[in-house]
Amino acid sequence: MTQARRTEARLGGHILADALVAQGVSHAFCVPGESYLDLLDGLYAQRNRIQLVTCRFEAGAVHMAEAYGKLTGKAGVAIVTRGPGACHAAIGVHVAFQDSTPLVLIIGQIPFEETDRESFQEVDYRKMFAPLAKWVTQIDDAARIPELIAHAFDVATSGRPGPVVVAISEEMQKHMASVPDIGPAAVLPPHPAPDAMDRLMGLLAKSQKPLAVLGGGACWTEQGRADIRDFLVANDIPVAVSFRRQGLFDGTSPNFVGDLGVGADATLVAKARESDLFLAIGTRMGEPISQGYTLFDMAGGTPIVQVYPDQAEIGRVYRPALGITSDMNAFAAAAKATKPIANPAWAGWRAELRAAREAQARPAQYEGPLNLAVALQELEAVLPADTIFTTDAGNFATWPNRFMHISEKQDFLGPTNGAMGYGVPAAIGAKITFPGRTVICFVGDGGFMMTGQEIATAFHHSVNPIILVFNNQMYGTIRMHQERTYPGRVSATALTNPDFSKFIESFGGHGEIVETTEQLVPAVQRAIASGKPALVEVRTNPEQVTNRSTIAQLREQARKAAEGAAEKEPAAKAGPAPAPRRVGPRTR
Template identity: 45%
Template sequence: MTRHGGQILVDQLKLRGVNRVFSVPGESFLAALDALHDAGIQNIVCRQEGGAAMMAEADGKLTGQPGILFVTRGPGATNAAAGLHVAHQDSTPMICFVGQIGRGDRDREAFQEVDFRAMFGTVVKWVAEIDDTARLPEYIDRAWRMALSGRPGPVVLSLPEDMLSAQADVPDRPARTLGTDADYSAFAAQAMELLAGAERPLVVIGGSAWSPQANRDIARFAEAANLPVAAAFRRQDYMDNRHSHYVGDLGVGMNPALGKELAAADVILALGTRLGDCVTAGYSLLDPATFDATLIHVHSDPDEPGHVYPPTLSLAAPAARVLEALTEAAAPHSGTDRLRDLRAGFEAWQTPRETPGDVKQEEVIRWLSANLPEDAIVTNGAGNYAAWLHRYFTFKRYSTQLAPTSGSMGYGFPAAIAAKLRHPDRDVVCMAGDGCFQMTLNELSTAAQHGAAVITVVINNGRYGTIRMHQERTYPGRPSGTDLANPDFAALARAYGGHGEAVVRSQDFPAAFERARASGLPAVIELMVDAEALTPGQTLTQARAMGEAKA
């Protein structure tokens, strides 16, 4: 059957079970928009490509299948780069379709012309431009498999508009199931032998391609092996934080005592994590030049073990699939007292420390942790406000934390929209700083249009708090470029047809949250926090004093 390229493309997506895409429309991919018209695939039309890309990335995280994005050439693709970078560093499967100039106009600097192979070459797993309409099924099949294979990640396919509108008679290429069966028993036996001789073992879980089953399996393994488990940066939902063997997270704002345990560990079982700079405090806790611990490294990318730290034993496999074999091979480790101490240290770390002001973020986060349903999804972007969430929120189930390990500002709100669309029956709460929220708050319109009733809690301290912290510690008393002139966020939410209100006292937050939830609308609760409340453990004045002492 002869079809135009847009129809061929969309038919391949349908064959792979795609039921939602995210886009900002452009004239460069009109044929794809035409095919989406009656395809039965929901097209979430966004307000800017950066927000759309972050929604597609979050959808990929939630489903484990490639998040699908359509953007136009030139500025559309460059705007989308932020979300593609998130997908790359977070190892999230994603496919971005980019409209492109006609094939006959290449290399003339035509309207919005960009060489996407050069532009995205170091940001995504694979980027290609499709010249032949008949080869669309081939390219899409390869893109789908590449987004999911090994270390998952983003793929970009460039679609010249004349190629996409041209007709071709080509059969569909059906989806193929990636092989999953393997015997990991020999590896598991070797790993447990190394762990048995350890004095200070530590399990670190992270990476992507986790699952609800893996969430249960890591608890079973930790119990069987009697080992402490720490989560990598923003992977805190990989294990129930209430479990006796969970000892905290390794990332920005980590418990210093847990960081010391990582540095002192003699055997590290790294499951899925790359042991990147956030996990290792900028490679200071584990110095690649002097690293001499026994490292057992399980990662889906065969090129990752040894990339930074030399492993004693490694396995190229999805960590979630190795857990069953590890559990079967497990024998209890003797370090019960150390495990108990690590757990006690985590619980003490979660005990709130009072911060200045009438709105105390530690009280807000602890209330949310205690009162949200266990399956509620909590999202955030980047900023010092996230340190309160990381420290004081107890994650109880898998797929309840959506946050960028790349530290991208503006991520939390579009991610929350994608989460609410994917799980309309679950509470979705976005935590955002005033600077972070303003990077993508135009997607309030998208939330209203598509009925995504997310609740956004905006921490308003009138500044880019993280940068101000670093300024005070490095150049005390010389703030530069970090003050913000903010809108009335609650009024802005109402202007978009949502619910909005401001909170000036912590004790007023619970009632405000319940009103937001009952509204059934996209809601914004603005928390007017004291600018002195810089981090959970340090005020602005203390940070400045630290900087002055260094000077």
């Protein structure tokens, strides 16, 4: 549709608000600041078209916008003030960058006449955000607002999606200009090359042990996910997902074999090394999925087919046998249209990998009154089929990853950069984006205390996410690494926490405490039925620091490793065991 030209003069702040409307923005997440008062006034004029969500902390605002981007495939929009506000927002920009999520961050800036005087809260955002964003710009001329905002959205959503940062100088917003609005460009997505699918199927036909891994987040549509599922199931290919991408494939499917990321099942990692054709669909083949770049040799000894929308990412680390530059949904449609391999040779291989997945998802016998594995599986059985899950970073997150089965209509949002403090604001952003869907947040006690105050935003905007706080009174991931490397020498990882249920009740919300297996499901059901923002504090056993090891077991493993090292080098001075490669979940 042709954008109607506007001829009247407008304030820069109003031109900017109108430019966001022209790009189809429906939500903007902000912490207000005096550096963009005129934009706020412009957004007031557009209050019936853009929902302005008032947040309590800039990082929380950007996490909410990032969750919006993951769920919709559109660029999430966050607006913060200069200096400290922009610095607080940086962590959310890094999440969007490493998660390949489309995002536009708008930062109020000092008056441009004061540049390079170290004015109040002055920061050069081109330098600050250069390593964290796809593009950084500053608007000092009100007449260029539509042009630069349109380009910002184009960059954020094209190729490998990611964050764009736009600084807007304070006095520019007060300038008058007569300039037309600019809408989105009608750009067709890249499709696979004409012979790409024939070459892919040729490689597949020669395979004995193929393995597909799905990655990417916001780039997938519902139809694209359905199409790639149909292709993979029709060819009976075992399917894993990359780090924190459980929402990309039905975890209940016989073809699903687990998540290949940080803390992956050792059997799946071993089987991935056995594979003779690795289909990397939508993933960058980064450090988590490659197990620290150790999964394959980089010269291409294992044939890899990498499908990605940005050609610069294909072969960045591992040289592929075939690289396909394509929009993921276009590739999925093309793949679905291929003729399936007749009588594939890998039926037993797929069944073997699925059996391993089922074995690792079978709850173990854990000490204490709460078996979290059993409780989570009981919970998944009663949640709606379209539930949205968000997760923070930490050891607690490996429990739902390992034991839950995210089904086809559900979404799972998590920070692949390991940012603590993501889960709560992401849950609020998800609930604001889709208020009719149940939203469950998994967060540790450490991560909750970083951004838990954002629950106030849920009350302010009348949405009711359910927050599950896993409380073991420690920074569990760091304690795990500490015990492996310096067993018994506990430093800086113990925490003192409030009564989390009373915390939510102080806002007028619904609070519960869970200490046994059978208490979790009824507590969550009461939380949902309350219709209020709710928090369920799950008090876990501090000794069970991971779902595979206790602290005592980690110390024993470290002791044996140290003894083994001493036997090999008897003359060496005794000391702590050398640090092993990190294999647990990452936190910031």
